[in-house]
Amino acid sequence: xxxxxxxxxxxxxxxxxxxxxxxxxxxxxxxxxxxxxxxxxxxxxxxxxxxxxxxxxxxxxxxxxxxxxxxxxxxxxxxxxxxxxxxxxxxxxxxxxxxxxxxxxxxxxxxxxxxxxxxxxxxxxxxxxxxxxxxxxxxxxxxxxxxxxxxxxxxxxxxxxxxxxxxxxxxxxxxxxxxxxxxxxxxxxxxxxxxxxxxxxxxxxxxxxxxxxxxxxx
Numbered sequence: 672x673x674x675x676x677x678x679x680x681x682x683x684x685x686x687x688x689x690x691x692x693x694x695x696x697x698x699x700x701x702x703x704x705x706x707x708x709x710x711x712x713x714x715x716x717x718x719x720x721x722x723x724x725x726x727x728x729x730x731x732x733x734x735x736x737x738x739x740x741x742x743x744x745x746x747x748x749x750x751x752x753x754x755x756x757x758x759x760x761x762x763x764x765x766x767x768x769x770x771x772x773x774x775x776x777x778x779x780x781x782x783x784x785x786x787x788x789x790x791x792x793x794x795x796x797x798x799x800x801x802x803x804x805x806x807x808x809x810x811x812x813x814x815x816x817x818x819x820x821x822x823x824x825x826x827x828x829x830x831x832x833x834x835x836x837x838x839x840x841x842x843x844x845x846x847x848x849x850x851x852x853x854x855x856x857x858x859x860x861x862x863x864x865x866x867x868x869x870x871x872x873x874x875x876x877x878x879x880x881x882x883x884x885x886x887x888x889x
Contacts, residue, residue, distance in 0.1 A: 707787070708780045710877035714870035718772040725765040732758040753815035760808035767801040784881050791881075795866075795874045796854055802869055803852040810842040 736754045774797065778790045816834050848865065856862045863871070 707877040707880040708778075710873055710880060711775050711778075712873075714873040715772060715775055717870050718768045718775070721768045722765060722772070725761060725768065729758065729761050729765060732761065749814055749817050753811040756811040757808045757815075760805065760811075763801075764805050767797075767805075771798060771801075788878055788881055791874055791878045795871060798869060798871060798874070799852060799854050799857065799866060802865065803849045806845040806848045809845045810838045813837040813841055 732754060736751070736758055739751050739754065771794065774790075774794045778787060778794070780787055813834050817831060817838070851859065851862050852865065857866065866872075
């Protein structure tokens, strides 16, 4: 009888210990998940800010483009081409920002760690794949300057040549980014720097916090 009582007591103590371990594990997971969630705050704030100012910028570009089409105040079509290209690219940027914000808000930090990490990975992959197109607008900002010139009269050739060189340089940069900005090149320092500028660092920080929970198989 005494041996049976000891065994029962041992089982009770084991049960209590397991309950305490489970509770501590849940608390640990909650705390780490919250740190991971907070790490994405910077990304969300940037996307919201980008959506607000991006929408205003698009509205301004649309007004200029509309006025140009109706009144044709510039004889050089490069102006209209540049404004149109910048306008379309920024629509793409704003739409991507909205998608990234939705993806970030849909991450369930109360779910399994593997599932959260997969969602963070998908968010970063989307960011990288979308960024390739954002830089198409770069050469059009300098081409826009040439668009102010009336080539039917006298014009400053040296200034046009300088602007043309800048346009070619920016076109080369945007082309390099389009070619290199791929998930397989994330380890590249220049590519990684550009990704971090677009809040990729916050995604990495959120994923890094979750590494603490891997050993608990949560």
